[in-house]
Amino acid sequence: MQLSIPVLVFLLIVTSCSLPQRPATAPQAPVMPNATQVLSNLKQGNQRFASHMQKHPDQGGKRVHQLAQGQHPIATVLACADSRVPPEIVFDQGLGDLFVVREAGHVADDATLGSIEYAVEHLKTPLIVVLGHESCGAVTAAVDVMDSHQPAGGHIELLVEDIRPAVQEAGTHGSRESRIARAVTANVKLVMGQLTRNDAALAKAVRAGAVRIVGAVYDLHTGRITWL
Numbered sequence: 001m002q003l004s005i006p007v008l009v010f011l012l013i014v015t016s017c018s019l020p021q022r023p024a025t026a027p028q029a030p031v032m033p034n035a036t037q038v039l040s041n042l043k044q045g046n047q048r049f050a051s052h053m054q055k056h057p058d059q060g061g062k063r064v065h066q067l068a069q070g071q072h073p074i075a076t077v078l079a080c081a082d083s084r085v086p087p088e089i090v091f092d093q094g095l096g097d098l099f100v101v102r103e104a105g106h107v108a109d110d111a112t113l114g115s116i117e118y119a120v121e122h123l124k125t126p127l128i129v130v131l132g133h134e135s136c137g138a139v140t141a142a143v144d145v146m147d148s149h150q151p152a153g154g155h156i157e158l159l160v161e162d163i164r165p166a167v168q169e170a171g172t173h174g175s176r177e178s179r180i181a182r183a184v185t186a187n188v189k190l191v192m193g194q195l196t197r198n199d200a201a202l203a204k205a206v207r208a209g210a211v212r213i214v215g216a217v218y219d220l221h222t223g224r225i226t227w228l
Contacts, residue, residue: 030072035126035212038074042129043227045092050223058094066096073099076119078191079131080106080138085218087131090225099125105138105187106130107162108194117201120211128195128202128211131225132188133218139183142167143176166190188215188228 033041048054076099077087087093087100099119101112119125132139142163145152152160166187170179192215196203205211215228 032072032124032126033074038127039212039214042075042091042093042127043225046090046223046225048092049090054092056092056094058097063095071096071099071123073097073119073123073125075099075127075129076101076116076123076125077129077131078102078106078108078112078116078195079129080104080133080136082133082137084220085131085133087129090218090223099123105136105142105159105163106132106191107138107159108191108198109162113195113199113202116195117199120205121201124210126211128213130188130191130195130213130215131218132184132216134184134220135180136184136187139163139166139187140180143170143180143183147176163187163190185217185228188217191215 074097077091078101079085079087081102081104087098087102088095091098101115101119103109103112106112116128120128138159141152141156142160145157145160146164146167151157163183166189167179167183169186169190170182172179174182192213195213196206202211206213216225217228218225
């Protein structure tokens, strides 16, 4: 018996619906580069940015679709909240490339430590960058408060207290501008130490070689980053 075309189409649809469906395969995580490779990537990205030769990678619609399946950032960046220093831009990276934690003065409070701990333990980022910058407002406030012996007031006082040890480390010699510059660098180093001193999980990861911590200072005038 010869079947008509509509009947054949119907039978094909019914048969295909009755077949067992294979479970969707979750996308495999990309191979994570090591800390040395990631640091080289970020250095090259900043060189492109400062030279006005950005590639603007990983910023298209395809990347948006990929990230809906999960994130695999290559580095964690603890940066100041200053609007002039967006990490993804100054490192010429794209969507999903960096796990960024931002707070004025890039202080290492409990919430910051928890965020970084998540990135290291769950996202397996091999590199943590503590990114300070020239003329940091939070550091400047700490310097001025200590000079005037007057409280900053409000919640800014909490930032000042966190940064105070860096200002003390910078010393009192030289001009106000030079003291602020020294305090900016001292604050980056202070926070780098706090990450492992105040968080057992991060300390363990560093000892095991699973993560590396580096410091950096961004120049507002040139766009270039000095690595500490």
